[in-house]
Amino acid sequence: MTPSVLAGLVGAALVGLGLYGLIIHPHPLRKLLAFNLIGSGVFLVFGLVARRGAAAGFAFDPVPQAMVITGIVVAFAASAVAVALILRLAVEAGRVTLDPEAWSRPKGEDAK
Amino acid sequence: MIELLDLFCFAAISAGTFFFFAGTVGLLRFPDSLTRMHALAKADNLGLGLVALGLILRADSALSALKLIVIWALVLLSGASTAQLIGRALRRGRK
């Protein structure tokens, strides 16, 4: 097994882990972290494809690598928007939750 | 001559690795946050410094060697300054 295949398998494991965390965690920031794990897992699979596509005198295929660079920046932008939304939600609701019923309950009267 | 340089490289990198090891041992064994911070500083400053010193001899160009020195200097600067910041935060936290 070459190092790049290993990296690809790590990417697959990260996608699985991230998916699990995304569904399991009720906390929105934990969901965001899990979502970023999925993203980086996909990037690693791209990295494997880039390494396999070594041709034309390069040690790698530059196209997938360039897409990963674009992807990292876009993932960051999306995370920033998500964080802003989560923080505003927390300020408005007085608690950090995605539970839609939390809005109909007055503040301080949280779930038992 | 080459062997002598290799020997120096070997010695510096081994010493650097040792200081990383020492830093972690300190982290595991020392009783409180401030002493643990002291142990970490050894890894930061000496560990990386010696590794960079060992690699300078293997650098392709003068610019690469210069960059290695700058890397070390930057870590020294950040390590020393953040130790101050962290120390203050720890002291305040205990009040």
Place this chain on the structure above:
Amino acid sequence: MSELLFLAAGLIVLTVAVGLARILRGSDDVERLMAVQLLGTGGIAALLLIAYATNVPGVEDVALGLALLAAFATIAFINLIDAEQGDIEA
């Protein structure tokens, strides 16, 4: 010679990982930050060692970037604590 660099890189990553595990299991936020800083320094060292042994070009610039950002998270964190507590003494 490159085997030696791998060995050194492996040892550094191992010791740093042990320290990281120890601290992440603790409960102090400031200490967790110290662990990340240790990983940052160890990471730079191991990165340089591996890259020199496998001849990846341009890795000094990656290490420069990491070294530059070594204190970044800590600064942001300390800043937040100070903003919370107000500057009592400063």
Place this chain on the structure above:
Amino acid sequence: MSLLPYLDVGLALLIVGVAVWIIAARDLFASVVSYVAYGLLLAFVWIRLYAPDVALTEAAVGGGVTGVLLITAGKRLGALKSIAPEAQPGLAFKLLIGVLAALVAGALGAVIMMLPDPPPSLAPEAAAAAAGAGAGLGNPITAVLISYRSFDTMLEKIVLILAVVGVWSVGTDKAWGDTPAPFRRPKPYAPMVFLAQMLAPIGALIGIHIFWVGANAPGGAFQGGALLAAMWMVTMMARLVEPPRVDAQWLRLALVAGPAVFLIAGLAGEVVAGSFFAYPPGLAKPIILVIEAFMLVSITAALPMLVAGPPSERSEQ
């Protein structure tokens, strides 16, 4: 007998271990801090994949700037002590989701083991782009970003602007036009000021260096811009410079400059060189350099604004 495979396996285990910790940690802040460590470890893997450009981006954007964003969010959310512990899903549900996630990971792993051989590659076309339209670019990744897939890169800059607009629009009406909150400190603090004063000039130099060598070596506008943005944030945190008001004209100009120049150059290509985003031969290198320089400005302006979050009103004292 080489040690390298063992090192690779160790690194892989370490990354998966840290990822498990991100998901499993009880404490929110522990999870966030592990994510910063995780970003750093990923930079390693990218070096092992012979992708120093990506490693640099991951270290600067993935580890550094995202780390600060998440630490800020984690600390502020952690301060809300009124949160009732949320209902955790039951064991059976967790088990079910675990099986589902394992299936997805397994399927992806199986696909990875069955990738076509010989592998498809766009490398020859990218090489042609580097030799033709992106004349004089020794770094194939920069050639791909700025020439072969230039449309992507321009739209990605527009995504950054949209994200800034999105973040700003989350603020309250009353605070509109004011400065973002997190960089405000009551008073400058000497060690932090010292660190920022030392770090920022060196960092600016390194950021511009990485931008400049991007034509021929790992680096480029993304990576250099991320480092410059980090340095700007450090100086703002130390109160060396004040954070800008979000309605400042120069800030908005800086944000739009990159995509605007890129778009103008692209449209000009239609007229001068015969197709959208084609660069006239002979002038390709200077045009690309100008586009990249303006992109650097936009990235440097956008990232701190994204980390800082929406504008918030100053507390009246």
